[in-house]
Amino acid sequence: MDNKQERTLAKDAPSLTNKEILLKGWVKTRRDHGKLIFLDLWDRSGLIQMVVNAKVSLEAYETARQLRPEFVIEVLGKVNKRPENAVNKNLPTGEVEVEVLKINVLAKAQTLPFDMGQETLDLELPTLLDYRSLTLRHPKIKEIFRVQEVIIDAFRDALREKDFTEFQAPVIIPQTAEGGAEIFAVNYFGQKAYLAQSPQFYKQIMVGVYERVFTVNKTLRAEPSVTTRHLTEVTTLDAEMGFIDSWEEIMDMVEYTIQYVFERVRKDAWQSLESHEASLPKISKRIPRVKLRDAQEIIFKRTGVDHRKEPDLMPEDEREITRWAKDEHDSELVFVTHYPVSKRPFYTYEDPKDPGYTLSFDLIGRGTEWLTGGQRINDFETLIEKAKERGVDLKKSELYLQAFRFGLPPEGGFSFGSERITMHILGLSNVREASLFPRDMERIDTRFSFLDEEKKPENKK
């Protein structure tokens, strides 16, 4: 615009009735009614309705006729109170509309490949992701990542209130913490390096520095299967705390953190919960804690299904134990503890009172795993011994060993993926929907199959 008027955000328009304002944003919908064109404009503060009247400005009207969804425009207009019967109570700006005086197109948009105006985008997942930069603009999808932002931020605030220090863990590591094939390798100046599957070793090291630490990191895992719950790249929330008297303190901290996160989501993202028809899990007072073997016994008694010799919960067991927690403890979350030594990493603390079983836990909710944690071995000699027993080569993990060589207190911690918790809270059916740019075996932004097809003509030459 020629005039140097300051921009007004959509949300502020209702307080400026009868004033001329400058709005900037994206056209979301256009409805033509003869010489009137209605436009919904979106900016970061929300939506507002504008009306273009050929009788008010023919020039604006002619421009408006060219507009399509996702055009970026700036608009000079007058804020009018809507008549009582035209007020839209579902819209925060619904008591006004803006009479357009002038429109300036800042950026054009090509015709959209599908209707972005639907309340829920009715697209197959591959299409949703093939057009990610566009589909992320859909209000309901946008809200998924608002919730995720709140979750991550609340995690940080919860722990800072408990004297935890935030630190930055590395992505490139010299060796995998726990071995296994599910690790990405990097050619590092001719040396072999790997991408961190978890900041586990580093957060333990940092206990020696600040006692209580947390970190938000990308973790990479070469998941060789395509499921609705796995991503190769995850934003992981990790905490670790020293000087525990009992491993139960770790679960106490999880309980506190999770409740803190829920409270914040309830407070700051209730609209997103509403639009997804989602609700936060109920916890009445405390989250019940039950040993794996006891859980299997309970399931056997309730259903007759006998998994009492399994070293882990089966998916159907996870569902049943959450039902039990709801029935008996009025809680949608439950801690399952004491997984067998063989099912947990070598550094997991064995329960001295229950040999063969570890002081470890999973937090199960709504039928599936939310979070995992436990106490770790902090004694140097024991750690070396356990690593050897399990065939773990710690040769390249000298810094990790140093932490124990030079004194580390009894400690433990927990870890969870921001995408999974977002998915669980919002009731999404696929974890990919809770990742802005999901990576899996078949896709990095674009589908590999799509690229292969693209390549074909070149290969023919």
Place this chain on the structure above:
Amino acid sequence: MDNKQERTLAKDAPSLTNKEILLKGWVKTRRDHGKLIFLDLWDRSGLIQMVVNAKVSLEAYETARQLRPEFVIEVLGKVNKRPENAVNKNLPTGEVEVEVLKINVLAKAQTLPFDMGQETLDLELPTLLDYRSLTLRHPKIKEIFRVQEVIIDAFRDALREKDFTEFQAPVIIPQTAEGGAEIFAVNYFGQKAYLAQSPQFYKQIMVGVYERVFTVNKTLRAEPSVTTRHLTEVTTLDAEMGFIDSWEEIMDMVEYTIQYVFERVRKDAWQSLESHEASLPKISKRIPRVKLRDAQEIIFKRTGVDHRKEPDLMPEDEREITRWAKDEHDSELVFVTHYPVSKRPFYTYEDPKDPGYTLSFDLIGRGTEWLTGGQRINDFETLIEKAKERGVDLKKSELYLQAFRFGLPPEGGFSFGSERITMHILGLSNVREASLFPRDMERIDTRFSFLDEEKKPENKK
């Protein structure tokens, strides 16, 4: 301890005079004076002095004799006021000492390879890093990462106050944004993938979603040289904003953010500044803004050094232009703007009023670059054209192109490394000192040469 007494943090001891308390922490120093042993204990709240008197508890005395630095202990003791002449005013807990009644060793520590009690660790950088898990426990080093935590957190808060949304950018990408050899490749299930050198493309995409965004990310760059300013892995702070009227708004936002960060460091990390004898850069009112060519002209006039035909500032120019900013504008920071098109990425906006030069800037402070930013091309056709002109292949960057295909407003942003700004603020001589676990050509935690030597005996077989 047998007793179930709750732990007291060191900092709370002075308010508990004459009470029995339970402390937990690391032994930092031990001084023997006959039948008296003085111990400095550190926990996350700070240091406290303890005295072990053989006459009070022979058992505690015998244990204390075995203690060395970094032993982890819990101590039952009585808080005594120190006599006036024994008060240590440099220590927050310096008006009391704890008379030890009982000591329990939670974890032993091997003999340290060097004295951790020095005020400044007098070690060569390789040794400092070879023993990173230990050296990070040194008070002065610990403080470096407190400052870094404050910087990163203040960055987030500053931008959130301006309506920016935090998002998570991916580490694994299909293609490098700007080409070049300095990129790490990953074998991704048989496909070729890369590690992100910057979240540039993604933050631009996200402008289309939330208008104003920021992100804190690990960025990876295969720097083929070992300098005091380069790391292969950096924690990068990135921001991007849409609907700018003028590119100067981006510099305004940088100025606001930097000042916000400084204020927070001043408030929350002044002790760390003091112990490093560091001071925050002075900015009087505003940070001066000068075109590259004008800067070169100024330098020529001031020093006779003629770099007026160079496309960039030389290191000595960066030093001279900061001297000029201090002399003429009483500012330790200065924006240098309008770098030539050829020296900036293809998506940088060319100044329509100054063809051949871009609407880009570097923030220079204390003789070196702190931060970089600029306006980007937001028009789809122009972007494609510029990419082609520069030989940039956008074939695999379909999601990036989508953002423009479907309407992106005029926008720009900025980016800086958390390690460099930490280094600059604290006056460290090497950026590795400002990275918890620095990665470079020669090291991932351990030195590659060290590993090679280790391998040698095996190779002989």
